Amino acid sequence: MPARIVTFARGYCYHVYNRGSEKRTIFQSHRDYTKFLARTKDNAKKYAIDVLAFCLMPNHFHFLLRQTSDAPLVLFMNALQLGHAKYFNTKYTRVGPLFQGRFKARLVESDEYLLQLSAYIHRNPVAGLIDSGNRGDSRNLIRRRLRNSPYSSYPEYIGLETNNISKPDTILAYFSKSNPKLTYASFVEQFEPDMEALTPILATTE
Numbered sequence: 001m002p003a004r005i006v007t008f009a010r011g012y013c014y015h016v017y018n019r020g021s022e023k024r025t026i027f028q029s030h031r032d033y034t035k036f037l038a039r040t041k042d043n044a045k046k047y048a049i050d051v052l053a054f055c056l057m058p059n060h061f062h063f064l065l066r067q068t069s070d071a072p073l074v075l076f077m078n079a080l081q082l083g084h085a086k087y088f089n090t091k092y093t094r095v096g097p098l099f100q101g102r103f104k105a106r107l108v109e110s111d112e113y114l115l116q117l118s119a120y121i122h123r124n125p126v127a128g129l130i131d132s133g134n135r136g137d138s139r140n141l142i143r144r145r146l147r148n149s150p151y152s153s154y155p156e157y158i159g160l161e162t163n164n165i166s167k168p169d170t171i172l173a174y175f176s177k178s179n180p181k182l183t184y185a186s187f188v189e190q191f192e193p194d195m196e197a198l199t200p201i202l203a204t205t206e
Helices: 030-046 073-091 111-122 135-147 184-189 195-205
Strands: 013-019 049-057 060-067 104-107
Touching (some): 030 049, 049 111, 060 073, 060 111, 135 184
Antiparallel strands (some): 049 060
């Protein structure tokens, strides 16, 4: 297996993601999601990882992570994936790899990339949502879908719940708390991606 291009170091942020082998489902029930999130919380504390944002989908996941010690982020991710694979294979009586190889990671190299990436992660539940033809109706549907996403850090970002996993302050510091047009919710729910900034993401997640 070739060596990773990315190097993990204290204080840096990374976009980390993976999908099921052959794009298979890796979360088949509510309990599958909650077990994965509980394991995320426990291992983040064990390996000194800040989970800035996350979103779990049926066949893949996205994290925005910050390494806060000299222990490489790879220790956290290996423990997380191995633990979930063992749980999943035991529960569903299967054998073989659950994930499509080792996890993928990209260094976040700018504030613009950080913010664009957070919105991209949080908007996963509405990816590919068909436009109704009415801009207002489409935005309302997107807003409802995002705010009711049970396996995403977005509801915590906008104060609807507390998940005790994500740490949104780093990203929320860039946004207003009082001007409705400059809040994080406005940024995400009316998100129009900067394709140049997101090229590294889109090139590796298709």
